[in-house]
Amino acid sequence: MPIHSLSRRAVLALSLSLTTSLSFFAMTGTQAARADDRPVVRVAVQQVVNSGALTPLREQSNVGARIFPMIFASLIDLDRQGDLSPVPGLAESWKRIDDRTLELVLRKGATFHNGDEVTAEDVAFSFGPERMFGDRKPFRGKEAQATIQADETKPLFSAATVQGGPDLPPEVPAVGRRLWPSLERVEVVDKYTVRFVNALPDVTMEGRLARVGSQIISKRAFLEAKDWMSWARNPVSAGPFKVKEFRPDNVLVLEAHDTYYGGKPTVKEIRYVVVPEVPGRVNGLLSGEFDFVTDVPPDQVKTIEANPKFEVVGGPVLNHRLIVFDKNHPQLADPRVRQALTHAIDRQVIVDALWDGRTSVPAGLQWEYYADMFHKDWTVPQYNPDLARKLLKESGYKGEPIPFRVTNNYYTNQVQTAQVLTEMWRAVGFNIDIQMKENWQQIFDRNEPRGIRDWSNSAPFSDPVSSLVNQHGPNGQQQQVGEWTNAEFNKLSDKLETSTDRPERRVIFGRMLEIAEREDPAYTVLHRNIVLYGKRKDITWKWSPTFAMDFSADNIRFGQ
Amino acid sequence: MLRYIASRGLRALITIFLVLSFAFVILRLSGDPALLILSPDAPPEALEAFRKGWGLDAPLWRQYLGYFLNIAEGNFGQSMRDGRPAIDLVLERIPATLAITLPAFALKLLIGVPAGIFAALHRNSLIDRLVMSLSVAGYTIPSFVLGLVLVLVFAVNLGWLPSGGYTSPWHAVLPIVTLGLGGAAILARFTRSAMLEVLGQPYIRTASAKGLIWRRVVTSHALPNAAIPTVTIIGFMVGSLIAGAVVVESVFSWPGVGRLLVSAVANRDLAVVQAILLLVAACMVTSNLVVDALYGWIDPRLRSGRTVKAGG
Numbered sequence: 001m002p003i004h005s006l007s008r009r010a011v012l013a014l015s016l017s018l019t020t021s022l023s024f025f026a027m028t029g030t031q032a033a034r035a036d037d038r039p040v041v042r043v044a045v046q047q048v049v050n051s052g053a054l055t056p057l058r059e060q061s062n063v064g065a066r067i068f069p070m071i072f073a074s075l076i077d078l079d080r081q082g083d084l085s086p087v088p089g090l091a092e093s094w095k096r097i098d099d100r101t102l103e104l105v106l107r108k109g110a111t112f113h114n115g116d117e118v119t120a121e122d123v124a125f126s127f128g129p130e131r132m133f134g135d136r137k138p139f140r141g142k143e144a145q146a147t148i149q150a151d152e153t154k155p156l157f158s159a160a161t162v163q164g165g166p167d168l169p170p171e172v173p174a175v176g177r178r179l180w181p182s183l184e185r186v187e188v189v190d191k192y193t194v195r196f197v198n199a200l201p202d203v204t205m206e207g208r209l210a211r212v213g214s215q216i217i218s219k220r221a222f223l224e225a226k227d228w229m230s231w232a233r234n235p236v237s238a239g240p241f242k243v244k245e246f247r248p249d250n251v252l253v254l255e256a257h258d259t260y261y262g263g264k265p266t267v268k269e270i271r272y273v274v275v276p277e278v279p280g281r282v283n284g285l286l287s288g289e290f291d292f293v294t295d296v297p298p299d300q301v302k303t304i305e306a307n308p309k310f311e312v313v314g315g316p317v318l319n320h321r322l323i324v325f326d327k328n329h330p331q332l333a334d335p336r337v338r339q340a341l342t343h344a345i346d347r348q349v350i351v352d353a354l355w356d357g358r359t360s361v362p363a364g365l366q367w368e369y370y371a372d373m374f375h376k377d378w379t380v381p382q383y384n385p386d387l388a389r390k391l392l393k394e395s396g397y398k399g400e401p402i403p404f405r406v407t408n409n410y411y412t413n414q415v416q417t418a419q420v421l422t423e424m425w426r427a428v429g430f431n432i433d434i435q436m437k438e439n440w441q442q443i444f445d446r447n448e449p450r451g452i453r454d455w456s457n458s459a460p461f462s463d464p465v466s467s468l469v470n471q472h473g474p475n476g477q478q479q480q481v482g483e484w485t486n487a488e489f490n491k492l493s494d495k496l497e498t499s500t501d502r503p504e505r506r507v508i509f510g511r512m513l514e515i516a517e518r519e520d521p522a523y524t525v526l527h528r529n530i531v532l533y534g535k536r537k538d539i540t541w542k543w544s545p546t547f548a549m550d551f552s553a554d555n556i557r558f559g560q
Numbered sequence: 561m562l563r564y565i566a567s568r569g570l571r572a573l574i575t576i577f578l579v580l581s582f583a584f585v586i587l588r589l590s591g592d593p594a595l596l597i598l599s600p601d602a603p604p605e606a607l608e609a610f611r612k613g614w615g616l617d618a619p620l621w622r623q624y625l626g627y628f629l630n631i632a633e634g635n636f637g638q639s640m641r642d643g644r645p646a647i648d649l650v651l652e653r654i655p656a657t658l659a660i661t662l663p664a665f666a667l668k669l670l671i672g673v674p675a676g677i678f679a680a681l682h683r684n685s686l687i688d689r690l691v692m693s694l695s696v697a698g699y700t701i702p703s704f705v706l707g708l709v710l711v712l713v714f715a716v717n718l719g720w721l722p723s724g725g726y727t728s729p730w731h732a733v734l735p736i737v738t739l740g741l742g743g744a745a746i747l748a749r750f751t752r753s754a755m756l757e758v759l760g761q762p763y764i765r766t767a768s769a770k771g772l773i774w775r776r777v778v779t780s781h782a783l784p785n786a787a788i789p790t791v792t793i794i795g796f797m798v799g800s801l802i803a804g805a806v807v808v809e810s811v812f813s814w815p816g817v818g819r820l821l822v823s824a825v826a827n828r829d830l831a832v833v834q835a836i837l838l839l840v841a842a843c844m845v846t847s848n849l850v851v852d853a854l855y856g857w858i859d860p861r862l863r864s865g866r867t868v869k870a871g872g
Contacts (some may be wrong), residue, residue: 050597051599052643060598060603169610170613171598171602171613174605174608175606178603229642229644247815248641249815250815251815273813276810277813280813283708283716284723289723439590439595439596439828440600441591441592441595442591455600477603
């Protein structure tokens, strides 16, 4: 083959490739700049959403929670960068009518991304069957529910087929009912007043309204969508930014919603670019490609801060890291063995060694923003290796292996934490068998005996129902996958959900903590999870413990 | 010839069927798309509804049968994450992948083949050793390491090029160079060894002895004879144009087929994985067929059906 012939072929190949490249860039190229000198914020994220949909009724992950408050607006908001207390959102005021009914007055003049005014009709629609519940009925108490289910012939899980709107995927009503298990209806009192009517007494209605998933959407935009996924790709709400471009796994571009009720954004656009690998994100920040990067592991803090132009901010979020027990495992059936596991952990060592002291050990599975429900004096089981050995001896444990299923750093530092825990447990006499698993199906697999696994729990609203009941109660994941149950705990769980007597609820919650963390351990809390962001130092921006990255007007300023 | 193509085609179909079946069984048995797509924190009833909605609660054999019946009707299924036809998702990523793999392919040819020839013609010289050292280095350094080194040097330290993303042609430079250098190293090694083997043959001595100038000996006698192994490697490279940049696309956050494959496998988005595998298998098989045809064009002995023996 003569060299000059090869060169011609190569030249042809090069021309073809250049044509392809240029057409690709022509397709993806940025539009001509408009007369808007506000800055663009570029954020490298590990993922925009896992489920491919920009709606909290399908997207249940923490990565989604990062962006949703920028797109969606809620009736009641949170002081995200402050003490997480409730603040007016689309509702300027609210009051209790009775223990089942909450009335809210909407602010006038708030607009959706499509220019429509936010009205009571939109609020009722947002919490209606067409958008949220499908044909799933509210929980009306155990006796009433039994009667209703006996009368119903409809399948439990079916896509809602409502005239005039896109069909809901079957998981959406299920998520909707988990967010609002007993919401009976939303009544339109007048154009700017709505009433949320619950089937059962519920003191958490205000909290639930502030949580991710309870945001208000435009009824007209939803009904005009071609199908549900088209809607979920381009949702229309009343948040500070609207969706301009979304390519799953690649990029989400939000542009300023200039008539946002909370003030015109000072940022023209936010570009969330998916960079799955940590080195890619860190290098992108240091090379000036991005203004912010998310999910910075503690071991990268020094690399970023070695450059004086950048800094790492962040801290504990509303999420605790736990270790979960399966009490069906022969060695874990005796609560003393699980108690021994909880007493053998030196949590502060994990915090200091793996998290550089940037996080802390919380007071069990609760958060300060629970306000009067928070038990300040409660603590995680004390680190006491002698007690652990004693409990182990009393239980008759003879060193049989206990499996510990671990995924490869689904949680930051997960593998390292598992190794540290295993050594701590080994030191008091346990024989722990770390089993690396690829995904959650393998973690939950019942074909082999399950023992210990990792988990994290969030508190999406300011009440223990959002964490202890929703995650470990009768309908929570741990009981649903058959790892743990406790009759007294379940009875208290039901009571906590419906009681309106706050002092009584506080006592109930305290007792539930005692059962699940001490007497019959379902789990043990390790530490608060933290989220770290790398950022340009010349941008003034405050992180939030809610996972949300807030780029609204009052939380970002360029130039020190 | 028709019989030859038909038998190759049948073998290709069997290969594709086996690849798809293997991927189906492995992916379905090793992960639950509901947990991966909706997240493990999703309410249990939502997970169950998702599984029911996508037929994941049906027995595996029924899902398998349904999948192949759909393929027979030209339906590759829908992405569970995206809701759109899987094949559309894959096709829309191809331009992005080709935007780096085609220039990288050109780079491999432009560097690899001349470097291999040059090294062979200057065997055991300093230049030969230098070329081969670089080639061994390029061949052995994993592309993610090379990619990260290039990013550190040209993006972080020098600030000449972007570190990742895809918003301008400059973003393509580092991925192209990363892919191109690795491939060029492979081609250089194969070309050199093929050339060395040919240059030792008696007909090269004969051509020189009859008075042909050395350049003519190389271009007319050595290169055509050394082309077959090189063309085989080039054929593989052409076959992997669609999905040959999985690692590099991940390192540089490049939104091509490779990134789609990684995310689809991670989420057990079966229809998307299968559509990619089908496309990759089809590309490989086609390029192999083309390479087979090229053998005949390059080597007249193959065209006339004669057996090739060492030494001609």
